[in-house]
Amino acid sequence: MLIYTAKRILLAILVSLTVSALVFSLLYLSGDPATALAGERANEADILAIKAAYGFDQPVYVQYFKWLAGAVQGEFGNSVYFRLPVIDLITERLPVTMTLGVCAMAFALLLSIPLGVLAAMYPNSLIDRAALLLAVLGQALPSFWFALMLIVVFAYWFPILPASGSDSWEHFVLPTIVLGYYATPAFMRLTRTGLLDVLSSDYVRTARAKGLRPAKVLFKHALRNAIIPVVSLAAVQFGFMLTGSIIIETVFALHGAGFLAWESISRSDFPTVQAVLLLFSWFYIILTFLADLLNAWLNPRIRVA
Amino acid sequence: MTTTLSVENLRVSIPLSAGVLHAVRGISFEVAKGETLCLVGESGCGKSLTSLALMNLLPSRAKRDADRIEFDGTDLLGVGERGMARMRGNSMAMIFQEPMTSLNPAYTIGNQLEEGIRLHKGVSAREARERAVYLLEKVGITAAASRLTQYPHQLSGGLRQRVMIAMALMCGPDLLICDEPTTALDVTIQAQILHLIKDLQREFDMAVILITHDLGVVARVADRVAVMYAGEIIESGDVAEIFSRPTHPYTQGLLNCIPVPGKTRHGERLGTIPGIVPSMIGEMAGCAFANRCSYAQDICQQHVETHTVAPNHAVRCVRAEQVRTVAAGSLA
Ligand SMILES: Nc1ncnc2c1ncn2[C@@H]1O[C@H](COP(=O)(O)OP(=O)(O)O)[C@@H](O)[C@H]1O
Numbered sequence: 001m002l003i004y005t006a007k008r009i010l011l012a013i014l015v016s017l018t019v020s021a022l023v024f025s026l027l028y029l030s031g032d033p034a035t036a037l038a039g040e041r042a043n044e045a046d047i048l049a050i051k052a053a054y055g056f057d058q059p060v061y062v063q064y065f066k067w068l069a070g071a072v073q074g075e076f077g078n079s080v081y082f083r084l085p086v087i088d089l090i091t092e093r094l095p096v097t098m099t100l101g102v103c104a105m106a107f108a109l110l111l112s113i114p115l116g117v118l119a120a121m122y123p124n125s126l127i128d129r130a131a132l133l134l135a136v137l138g139q140a141l142p143s144f145w146f147a148l149m150l151i152v153v154f155a156y157w158f159p160i161l162p163a164s165g166s167d168s169w170e171h172f173v174l175p176t177i178v179l180g181y182y183a184t185p186a187f188m189r190l191t192r193t194g195l196l197d198v199l200s201s202d203y204v205r206t207a208r209a210k211g212l213r214p215a216k217v218l219f220k221h222a223l224r225n226a227i228i229p230v231v232s233l234a235a236v237q238f239g240f241m242l243t244g245s246i247i248i249e250t251v252f253a254l255h256g257a258g259f260l261a262w263e264s265i266s267r268s269d270f271p272t273v274q275a276v277l278l279l280f281s282w283f284y285i286i287l288t289f290l291a292d293l294l295n296a297w298l299n300p301r302i303r304v305a
Numbered sequence: 306m307t308t309t310l311s312v313e314n315l316r317v318s319i320p321l322s323a324g325v326l327h328a329v330r331g332i333s334f335e336v337a338k339g340e341t342l343c344l345v346g347e348s349g350c351g352k353s354l355t356s357l358a359l360m361n362l363l364p365s366r367a368k369r370d371a372d373r374i375e376f377d378g379t380d381l382l383g384v385g386e387r388g389m390a391r392m393r394g395n396s397m398a399m400i401f402q403e404p405m406t407s408l409n410p411a412y413t414i415g416n417q418l419e420e421g422i423r424l425h426k427g428v429s430a431r432e433a434r435e436r437a438v439y440l441l442e443k444v445g446i447t448a449a450a451s452r453l454t455q456y457p458h459q460l461s462g463g464l465r466q467r468v469m470i471a472m473a474l475m476c477g478p479d480l481l482i483c484d485e486p487t488t489a490l491d492v493t494i495q496a497q498i499l500h501l502i503k504d505l506q507r508e509f510d511m512a513v514i515l516i517t518h519d520l521g522v523v524a525r526v527a528d529r530v531a532v533m534y535a536g537e538i539i540e541s542g543d544v545a546e547i548f549s550r551p552t553h554p555y556t557q558g559l560l561n562c563i564p565v566p567g568k569t570r571h572g573e574r575l576g577t578i579p580g581i582v583p584s585m586i587g588e589m590a591g592c593a594f595a596n597r598c599s600y601a602q603d604i605c606q607q608h609v610e611t612h613t614v615a616p617n618h619a620v621r622c623v624r625a626e627q628v629r630t631v632a633a634g635s636l637a
């Protein structure tokens with residue numbers, strides 16, 4: 001388990017570095033950043049001044065390492081728009097995004113795992129078909145459209161929930177449903193197929209031959225093995241949810257880091273965009289790493305690898 | 306001898322798209338305390354479904370029917386699923402053909418050994434562990450106590466099958482069903498496992514149903530034999546009787562297929578039974594073996610009753626008497 005963990009950590013670090021280089025190079029994707037910053041009416045001298053101020057006159061790799069060195073210390077420079085340290089902006093907004101992410105994930109798991117279990121226990125039954133329908137719908141509806149529908153129904157026709165803002169828990173209900181719902185089909189189908197597989201396995205037959213109660217067979221012997229792929233997927237999906245939060249937070253005007261990223265993109269506030277993207281990716285990498293560890297713990301066969 | 310299990314007219318059918326598969330077609334047998342009954346037959350003849358039917362562990366779409374299944378004086382047809390669950394792993398236990406996949410990869414050997422006895426006998430964790438260590442030693446596993454914390458993937462196939470045997474014995478069952486327990490193992494390990502089962506049977510005085518397609522195994526461990534063909538028992542009796550005076554043409558064919566030490570010369574071709582097993586979908590009139598049988602006549606297309614040809618020897622063949630005389634003649 002120790003060697004396994006060490007290997008995973010090394011891998012995570014390598015991936016983080018690669019991702020940071022990609023995020024950094026985004027800066028140059030849309031042309032010279034100094035020119036963009038200086039604005040349309042700037043002259044040559046202004047651009048040179050900006051280059052010097054932001055360090056754009058230095059070689060790219062020097063810029064990158066400076067930026068990276070700052071990033072690992074939580075130092076991302078100042079927002080071009082707010083003229084405030086980027087890190088302060090993010091730490092102020094992050095709790096909203098995290099709350100949304102955790103709620104959406106909990107919502108997705110609490111909805112999909114029981115449905116997946118029921119669908120696997122009664123394959124081709126009514127419940128199985130209903131769950132399948134839900135999954136198909138989930139993959140077909142565009143998220144912004146679904147969000148707007150929810151707003152129309154629950155904030156407009158039946159005004160029981162607020163449509164925008166992030167002041168109370170009620171503001172999180174609709175975003176949670178929209179964001180969580182998108183992860184539901186994948187979780188549900190993975191639970192269903194995994195469990196169907198495991199339920200016809202030899203060791204489940206052994207467990208039944210021992211005279212164990214059906215609930216014990218299901219939860220102890222079957223579900224634990226069936227859930228392993230769901231754990232890996234949950235980490236991946238959480239990363240997707242962070243990305244998704246950019247859209248969802250924007251639609252619901254939820255003042256989280258996703259909304260900040262969207263605002264900053266439209267304001268060409270590149271230090272902020274870079275910081276949000278980098279933090280989201282690092283967070284994603286850490287999650288995947290933790291999922292690997294959890295997987296190894298759930299599945300003893302991986303531990304030696 | 307007290308009868309541990311007696312089965313009358315057991316049938317198992319599975320609805321398939323092509324029709325109803327009658328995989329077990331009305332078989333009857335008994336096993337007494339301390340006795341080993343070998344169910345022998347080619348693969349696909351319904352042996353596994355028979356054993357699963359006894360435990361009521363058939364796949365969900367398979368249907369079980371019987372006139373009577375009596376175990377330890379209890380009518381199994383009337384006890385319901387809860388009653389069956391109380392007996393499974395407790396008074397009747399089973400070992401499977403696939404030792405590699407029959408243990409749960411997520412839990413330690415100890416955990417899997419102990420959960421049954423804790424449920425059925427309500428013993429403490431410590432008592433369960435002591436019993437587990439005792440039985441692991443009994444099945445010939447060294448360093449038994451330290452095995453308890455190991456996971457299945459850390460054990461070889463032979464060891465896993467020993468663990469499965471120990472697990473089956475945890476609650477001291479009256480009946481042990483072994484479905485091809487050695488088929489997936491190396492030849493040398495096969496012999497050890499068979500020995501082990503035989504020894505444990507004597508020690509714990511259990512009734513054992515051992516399922517196999519290997520007559521060599523039968524010769525080594527059986528007290529009584531039931532030969533299955535296409536879902537039916539076509540011949541049954543004491544092992545010595547069956548081996549010395551096989552009566553059903555199918556049994557004779559099977560016996561011609563195994564090498565006899567001293568008789569079969571090295572490199573000599575063993576006999577094979579020509580023809581193929583009939584489809585078990587739909588009802589079957591007459592003898593299922595008739596299409597492959599060299600003794601077959603028109604009468605074989607009619608319904609066949611099982612009848613006794615000698616004490617403790619029953620055959621399902623209309624021409625049994627003639628076959629016996631011909632066979633006796635050819636032996637002389
Ligand atoms: N779950 C199942 N679904 C459909 N057919 C099955 C199933 N299990 C067994 N059978 C069929 O029933 C017959 C008997 O199977 P089985 O009892 O496993 O044979 P054996 O153990 O003697 O090799 C075979 O023809 C097999 O194909």
Ligand SMILES: [Mg+2]
Binds near residue numbers: 353485
């Ligand atoms: Mg079988």
